Amino acid sequence: MTALLDVLVFGFLISSLYALAAVGFTMIFGVAGVLNLSHGAFVMLGAYIAIWAQALNDPTIHLPQLGLNLPAAFLLAILGVAVIAPLIYRVFVRPVQDRPIIVFLVTLLLAILFEQVAILIFSVNPRALPAMVGSSFSILGTQIEYNRLLASVIALVAIGALWLFVHRTKTGKAILALSMDRKGAALVGINAERIQLIVWAVSGALAAIAGLFMASFMGMSPLEERVPLVISFSIVVLGGLGSIPGSLWAAYIIGYAETIVAQFAPEARGLAALIFLFIILALRPQGLLGRKVAH
Amino acid sequence: MLEIQNLNVYYAKAHVLRGVNLRVESGEFVSVIGPNGAGKTTLFRAISRLKDYSGDMFFDGSRLPQEPAQIVRLGLIQCPEGRHLFPYLSVLDNLTLGAFRHDQRDGSVKQELEKVYTMFPILRQRAYQMARTLSGGEQQMVTIGRALMSKPKLLLLDEPTIGLAPIVRKLIVDALKQISDSGVAILLSEQNVPFALEHAQRVYLLETGSLVKTGTAEEFRRDEYVRKSYLGAA
Numbered sequence: 001m002t003a004l005l006d007v008l009v010f011g012f013l014i015s016s017l018y019a020l021a022a023v024g025f026t027m028i029f030g031v032a033g034v035l036n037l038s039h040g041a042f043v044m045l046g047a048y049i050a051i052w053a054q055a056l057n058d059p060t061i062h063l064p065q066l067g068l069n070l071p072a073a074f075l076l077a078i079l080g081v082a083v084i085a086p087l088i089y090r091v092f093v094r095p096v097q098d099r100p101i102i103v104f105l106v107t108l109l110l111a112i113l114f115e116q117v118a119i120l121i122f123s124v125n126p127r128a129l130p131a132m133v134g135s136s137f138s139i140l141g142t143q144i145e146y147n148r149l150l151a152s153v154i155a156l157v158a159i160g161a162l163w164l165f166v167h168r169t170k171t172g173k174a175i176l177a178l179s180m181d182r183k184g185a186a187l188v189g190i191n192a193e194r195i196q197l198i199v200w201a202v203s204g205a206l207a208a209i210a211g212l213f214m215a216s217f218m219g220m221s222p223l224e225e226r227v228p229l230v231i232s233f234s235i236v237v238l239g240g241l242g243s244i245p246g247s248l249w250a251a252y253i254i255g256y257a258e259t260i261v262a263q264f265a266p267e268a269r270g271l272a273a274l275i276f277l278f279i280i281l282a283l284r285p286q287g288l289l290g291r292k293v294a295h
Numbered sequence: 296m297l298e299i300q301n302l303n304v305y306y307a308k309a310h311v312l313r314g315v316n317l318r319v320e321s322g323e324f325v326s327v328i329g330p331n332g333a334g335k336t337t338l339f340r341a342i343s344r345l346k347d348y349s350g351d352m353f354f355d356g357s358r359l360p361q362e363p364a365q366i367v368r369l370g371l372i373q374c375p376e377g378r379h380l381f382p383y384l385s386v387l388d389n390l391t392l393g394a395f396r397h398d399q400r401d402g403s404v405k406q407e408l409e410k411v412y413t414m415f416p417i418l419r420q421r422a423y424q425m426a427r428t429l430s431g432g433e434q435q436m437v438t439i440g441r442a443l444m445s446k447p448k449l450l451l452l453d454e455p456t457i458g459l460a461p462i463v464r465k466l467i468v469d470a471l472k473q474i475s476d477s478g479v480a481i482l483l484s485e486q487n488v489p490f491a492l493e494h495a496q497r498v499y500l501l502e503t504g505s506l507v508k509t510g511t512a513e514e515f516r517r518d519e520y521v522r523k524s525y526l527g528a529a
Contacts, residue, residue: 173388173391176383177384177392183345184375184378185381186343187343187375187379191362
């Protein structure tokens with residue numbers, strides 16, 4: 001009983017964070033066909049901006065320090081990545097956007113660059129963010145930290161807000177339209193360039209939120225930006241490239257698969273997602289909710 | 296209103312449009328006819344800047360901008376070949392996106408929507424269906440409706456009746472007549488020459504990338520070459 005509740009609770013939390021990381025990745029692919037390999041770096045960057053912003057007199061961080069309180073540091077991290085991501089798109093990705101191989105190389109190089117800069121400033125050792133709220137409570141023998149509960153709520157609110165933004169606002173509809181038919185979007189006067197900047201900003205903000213909570217539960221090192229990238233990649237392929245609902249479903253499938261496997265064989269945790277991915281792709285190569293994009 | 300001078304378009308090394316000159320006056324109904332592969336779709340794509348070109352195009356006296364979105368803002372609206380609807384959005388969303396460039400808060404969008412529903416009553420019933428679930432004729436109605444939501448001054452229609460059943464074609468033709476009568480200029484591309492001549496005031500004949508003939512619809516109907524090649528006269 002306790003084990004079951006553990007799986008339910010932690011699976012939900014992990015899945016929600018995965019969903020946050022993956023949704024931005026899929027949106028960027030959806031509107032422009034760009035596979036952004038620096039997406040994991042956005043997750044890491046979110047965590048490290050907050051780690052820097054809340055530090056005070058920490059000799060291991062080679063930057064002037066602000067000593068902000070935690071909520072302010074989190075906000076700065078989210079806004080920071082929401083500004084950096086569209087800048088990266090505008091300066092590095094847009095000029096090569098029509099050449100997928102070059103996009104691959106450019107975004108991969110950027111990811112490595114971010115890793116190395118982070119190592120330079122913070123060293124290669126993992127760091128953790130302190131919990132936003134302390135203490136825990138217990139249900140039927142399962143200890144649940146308030147911090148994890150808060151993270152789940154914030155993740156859900158963020159996903160809900162994204163859903164409302166995409167389905168209920170004019171800009172959101174333009175994002176969907178652009179991801180379904182580029183010519184059609186141009187012919188109703190949607191400015192693809194502007195929409196893509198917005199999508200990169202939203203995607204960066206969501207990645208930063210995921211990074212904040214990953215760093216606060218598990219800790220994170222600069223090199224570990226590859227983990228959220230691989231997870232996002234798996235989720236997005238599983239859900240169907242470019243499909244937002246697909247990637248939400250897939251995040252919960254992979255998150256729960258990992259949590260269930262981790263209960264029995266913690267070392268095999270990462271395998272679960274990959275096995276799932278192989279099975280789904282064998283049965284349904286376009287992913288769960290995948291569809292064709294018109295050019 | 297629309298003035299095209301010496302338009303040349305290439306696909307790689309293929310010279311697809313060769314020095315095309317064409318104009319549409321305000322409120323006019325102009326048809327471009329010609330066989331498959333003559334370059335009609337390329338001409339239309341160039342006008343909306345979905346394809347790069349060399350040559351000059353003017354709209355209401357000023358040079359056409361470089362960006363498709365800016366061209367839409369001028370009131371130069373296209374119903375493209377292949378429709379290019381948003382397949383996983385509802386009919387209502389597709390129509391509303393037609394008004395993307397317009398302020399959507401002052402109720403004018405509702406008015407335009409009513410006009411579209413009056414023209415194509417079936418779309419009101421289909422409003423909450425995904426566009427991809429509609430029949431070809433209904434999808435063509437959505438495409439025209441979406442273009443009308445953009446409040447066109449000049450409406451470009453690239454083979455709007457291709458592949459449609461005669462009864463649906465009749466509906467679309469009547470709608471075009473109605474749109475034309477409301478003062479919107481129309482540039483229509485058609486392989487079906489009798490249909491192209493029916494409401495047009497002037498006609499251009501495009502063959503292998505060049506405009507080979509131009510005149511009024513009446514002149515085209517009497518023209519020996521047009522009658523032989525396109526109207527099936529003996």
